Structure formats: structure tokens, C-alpha cells
Amino acid sequence: MDLDFAQIVPYIPFIFEGIKVTLLVTLLSVVLGFIWGSILALIKISKFGPLNWLAVAYTSVFRGTPLILQLTFVYFATPQLTGYNISQLEAAVLTFTLNSAAYISETIRGGILAVDKGQWEAAKALGIPYRRMMLDIILPQGIKNILPALVNETIALLKESALVSTIGLADILQNANVVKGAIYRYFEPYLIAGVLYYVMVMFLTWIARVVERRMRRSD
Template structure:
């Protein structure tokens, strides 16, 4: 492996990695916020809200991310006055896509909580919204934290596709190096190694977190 190549052009990989991580981080944060809203709408007894959430989730999950990126990049600024920044619009497309998947994760997490929890909260005089906010959702998040972590890992890999609109992420910079160095494989190999290191490290951290959460649950049960 040509280490000298990496040393000479490491700045391209460094900047690209930073952009990839930034987009993925904001994607999972805002995707989670929108996902919570969608999950609550889908669980709502209001047929209108439930219909909107269900339609959004099914449409987003049923169409490719690259199509959504192009629609947001070319269409959204014409509907809403937004900055024309590629990275800004790319991040919006990523978190809108992530929100649909996070919504299903959160919905499953909420439904995994024993219904007796809500009934007990209501019997104590708590409104449903307050019980959901302080009792149900915190417990659900603890159960779905590993799944949300996996969504972050998936986003890191899938965000590579935003290079199609010129966002200078890791994949875009690797492709740029292929053009300026006439080295078709080396930039891709190094980009692949960086993606692997990031996702492998996060997977291990998630495993540690999951084991600790499991251990804390067992210790509570023993008390």
C-alpha cells in the first residue's frame, strides 16, 4: 500500500471525513427529533395526523435516497427561501430520510413499553402528553439506543451519496484525488479504510454501551 500517497494527500481525506461525520451527526440528531414527532403522529388516535405520518414514512422508505437528495437540492429552495449551500441542503435531505427510519424505531420502542405504565401514569392524574414525555419516551429511548446508534452508522455509509450534488465529503474528495492524480484505486482504498475504521469503532462502542445498559438493568432487577 502506498503510504506516501496518503501522507501527501491526507488533507483531502481529513476534510472529507470531517464533512461526512458532521452531516451524519446532524442527520441523526435532527432525524431523531423529526422521527419522534412522526412516531407520535403515527401512534395518535387522530386519523389525519396518523395518515400524514404513515404516508411520509412509506414514501421516504419506498424511494431511493439519491432521488430525495435531488428533490431537496433542486426543489426545496424554490418552495422555501433557504441557503443554497450544498452541504446545508444535503444535510436536510439526509435527516429527512433518516427521520422516516428513526420514526419506526421509536414507534417500536414506545410500543415495547408495558401499557400498564401509561395506565398507572394516567391513574395518578398525569395527562397523556406528560406521561408520554416523562415516563414512556425516556424508557423507550433506553431500549432503542442501540438501534439509533446503528442508524448513525448506516448514515455514515449512506451519506457518501450526497457527493452527487458536489458536497465535499470523504467520497467526493476521494473521487477528486482519482482525477488529479490519475490513480483510480488508491484514493478509493484509503476512503474504504477510513469508512471501515469509523463504522467498526462505532460498532464496538455501541456493543460496550449495550452491555452496560444490560448490566444496569440486571443490577436494578436484583435490588
């Protein structure tokens, strides 16, 4: 086997620099996706027909098309359609936010509908307004039920963030690609990139297990 890790040692810090971009894209997309996904979930369970239909159609489009297509469309088509030269980071965060919101909205909707009907009936019997009932009673319980699923969505988004290398954003994989071109070796830089992704995913998986254990104790 033709392996020579000595050549890649000077480039390891450069590959590690991609961690900041990977985490930034992931965290921003998860937070913004959760906010937009929560809004979509509330629209889906509402009785306002037109908005409900639009929310369902939105989810269908983003779940039914490849993420890499959405990313390249946002990055390359936005300047053509709007005249705005969107940056690589903006395109990545926008695409992952819109995509993750589609999945998160279904998860939140399921969590809300899983709340015991007695909670809904008790709140209505007490005359609590719908908005306050959702924000103070139903939504917190629904989110508690789906917290592990949200952590899993974060893990999936972390791995999918590697797609930003296709538009040249300097994440872990893109930096590994740069190193590959500099030393003309593939295995070593991609192995390091894979290890970095694996460590981050395992850390998030550990967090998910801790959250699940605490939720079981609190029940």
C-alpha cells in the same frame, strides 16, 4: 499490479479533510432526525386521524424511494420550486434528516409500544396528564429499549453520507474523487477513503456494543 502509493501521500491530508464534512452531515442529520422522528412517532400512536395518516404517508414515501433520488431532488429542484439557492450542505442535512426521521420514527414507535402496559395503566390511574406521561415515563423507557437500534441507524447514515459526493459536497468520497482526477489513479485514493469509513463505522459499532452491555447490566 500497478500500485504506487508514493503518488498519493501528498494528497492524504486533503482526503482526511473530508472527515469533518462527513461527520458534520451525519451528526446533524442524526440529531435533527431523532427530534423529527420522535414527533412523527408520537403522532403515529395518537388517535388524531388526519395527522396519523399524514405521518404514515410521510414514512411510506421516504422509505419507498431511493435516498439518492431524494438528495438530488432537494438540491436541484428546491431552487426551481422556491427560488432559494440551497447550499450543498443544507441539501445534504435536510435530505438525510427527513429520510432518517422516517426510519427512526418507526423504531421509536416500536419502542414506545413495547413499554409494559402496566406503566400506561399506572400513569392513567394516578391521573397523570397524557403529555407528561409520554415525556416523563413512557418515552424515556422506550428510548432506552431502542438505543442500540439508534446507534445502528447512525452507522447506516454515516455510510450513506457518501452519497453527498453526487452533489459535489467535499466529504471523504468527493475528496477521493478529486485526488483520482489529479493523479489518474483509482485504487489508492478509494482504498484510503474506504479505510476511513471503515474505521469510523467500527468505532460506532464499538460504542453500540458498550451501550448494549451497560443496558444489560442496568436491567
